[in-house]
Amino acid sequence: MDQIITLEEVKKHRRKSSVWMVIHNDVYDVTSFLEEHPGGEDSLLEVAGKDGTQGFEDVGHSDDARELLKKYKIGSLPPQQKTSFIQDCSKLKWAVLALAGAIVLGFVIKKAMNK
Structure with missing residues (x-):
């Protein structure tokens, strides 16, 4: 079962040393991916501690990128916080x-x- 992580907890992780974000109601720790991200670390730091779904979809990530994202999943939002x-x-x-x-x-x- 997924670990439940609140938006309040996600908001605490918006520093270069700890970068969490929400994409489609799932929580990802992308700290270790900062230096590898093709768009540069700034694009990830911009949505650190927030919901990055819109930006993720706007860029039009490939199927490979979506598959890679699974590696960084650490949990999901509680039902009452899902959008x-x-x-x-x-x-x-x-x-x-x-x-x-x-x-x-x-x-x-x-x-x-x-x-």
């Missing part, structure tokens, strides 16, 4: 759609008022 990356993206999608709808509606009303 859904897909759910977060879905919320953003709806916000963008609502904004686009409001802009279109604004143009339609403006056009109607000018007639």
Whole structure:
């Protein structure tokens, strides 16, 4: 069974001597990977002690990188602290759609008022 690690505990590990991060609700200790990371240690230190899911997905890591990540897994977040990356993206999608709808509606009303 996975070790349960809280976000509060993860936040304590954001120094070069101890770098933990969360990716897809799993906790990773990447301290020993700092010097090997192809993107440089700064990209890992940037998300040390935080949820790095968005950045990890934005970069588009390869299947090999995802496989390598498993080596550094030390636990998972407790159920009440887990988030859904897909759910977060879905919320953003709806916000963008609502904004686009409001802009279109604004143009339609403006056009109607000018007639």
